[in-house]
Amino acid sequence: MDVEELRQRLEFEPESLPLSSGILRQCKIDYDKVDSALSWLEQADNHHLVCLSDTFYPVLLQQISDPPLVLFVKGQLNALLPPSIAIVGSRNTSLHGLDTTAKLATELSSLGLSIVSGMAAGIDGAAHKAVVEQNGKTLAVLGCGVDVIYPKRHRQLYHQIQDEGCIISEYWPQVSPLAGNFPKRNRIVSGLALGTLVIEATRKSGSLITARLAMEQNREVFAVPGSIVAGYHQGCHDLIKNGAKLVEDAADIIQELTSLSQYHLEQLHLRHHIDDNETSNLPFCSQLASLLTSVGYETTSVDAVVEHSGKPIDLVLVQLLELELQGWVAVVPGGYVRLKRS
Template identity: 45%
Template sequence: MSAFLELPQLLRLHQAQPKLSQLQALLEQFGSFVDALKASDSQIQQVAGFNAWQMQQITTSFAEPLVAQALAWQADNSGFQQSWLTYWDSDYPSLLQQIDDAPPILAVRGQVALLNDPQIALVGSRNASKTGLANARDFATFLSKQGLTITSGLAAGIDAAAHQGGLQGSGKTIAVLGTGLDRVYPAENQTLARQIAAEGAMISEYPLGTRPLARNFPQRNRIISGLSVGTLVVEASLNSGSLITARTANEQGREVFAIPGSIHNPQAKGCHQLIKQGAKLVESGEDVFAELGAILQLSLSFEADSTPRLAQSQEQSLSESAQQLLQLIEFEPISLDELVVLSKMPISSLQTELTLLEIKGLIEKLSLGRWQRLR
């Protein structure tokens, strides 16, 4: 199936906000979405299980102007790059494709390629403390400088601070919206949204024009965690929506991290609950980075196999100190003590650089504190 050739039909079906399983059923029964939409309403309803509201949304008279609007939005090159990305496209994010209820269609404003880069979700309270906001920015800045993309939900508070920190590093940031991409909610984040679109990416599973309905935000949280190898909850109360993101991360088999806080701070109780339930307690960006090392190495190895640009750019994207360190590591194992002497780097900086090189699949950690070059 060519998702590009069938985009008008997919955008028509998109107005019904279908589940992936509903579209897969249509594809299996009719062979293409073009042929599916030639079928009678009763056939479509029977095969896909659409309800009455969904059937109304895909009627030609209702959907046709909205499809034209969606295609015009993609063709508009006067501002940011804008495109529709479907589950059947080759550049659909591979990690997101693995979850059970992956969104079948995504609106993307910004860099589509960024969606396949290694990501960590940073989420937390809208009514964050000054300490929480500072932690979100600091953790996001550090992790972005290590090459990780920071993914969050563009909400006020922790989300906004995480995006701001992500923009400070090479990893940049992705915002997952609970509205159509032609709307920004909350309005106070308009400037931040433009910066994210220019340097990172904004995405939404909802059709253009979708308003900020309360039910959409918990639903979009599965995308935030689904894009990411792990989710870090910075600050959250017991009823915070961030705990939904942590739960979906767990259900998707992804790592969950939480920053502890004061026992007297109600905005820390959600994090403490997550830690009691098995989330990893972290106190610095280095803690998160070290925990994710092996996972990210596997993720990057998979991406390198399927996306040649990642493999070709591994060494070019290294910092100068990492490149110098890589020159010291041969295919014969070398000990950490030897690297300390040869590199003349502080042990903390050396360990961070070694982890980065391991994540990029350039070196391998062996037993007894030794390291070996892989390529």
């Protein structure tokens, strides 16, 4: 990709594409910046520039009102393919909050979902770290250049994320982490995801901005409740009062995501470089989540599961076995029960 090609790919029709980031304006008048972007692209095989019209541009991010016109991506480009869940929360968090984050991030990642967050201290870092430890895919969206490590305490995590996931930014390389960048960054965090999970947010937490943006983008919002005494959870409780789904385990999230996840996969199949072999194993939620919602916490017969799910019995039996092996359901006299994952 040369300077002229990059400039052409960033051309737009004002009435059809919003100028969301200033990148286009910079590209039109500052070819030095384009040169610097191309220089960064050539520095390593895991450096990528993804324009709005590219087939690897995230499906759901394209649907928001102000998608970035170009993404700088460092790491594994195919980490952009699986459906994802955003996990956000306060920087100052409790040990219980960190444990809860690790538990939910691990469960969701084990189901084939990517975990999106902002690599901040606290809940963000705990979510990324939990996924990295099980070699899952996690996406870190930065409020600075993709080559700038912020916060510095996450230097090791920054590099580990790139093994299976990727670092993402709409900002040019070497852009500093200015305070005004982060609220704008949050629309990408929520825009990439099927839904946003908020853990331990105070009423002044920046994670509530991400939750609000998710609502505006017609995405699901989830929140983990906590003590009414400690101040860590006030923001989460407010979200629940205003319609966010209360979450106790990953199953509470999975059962809400089937239709949007299916849309995500359908869009992937329409892109020329993605075939059935690449997407057949991506998201648990599109394969098994609808069946999981057909199994109650009380004994549910196989006939009831078949009737509720609308799936043929042979497929139901296969998927029930898969759910059992993954620890989501258990066989009991008379049928199956859904388990609380501990």
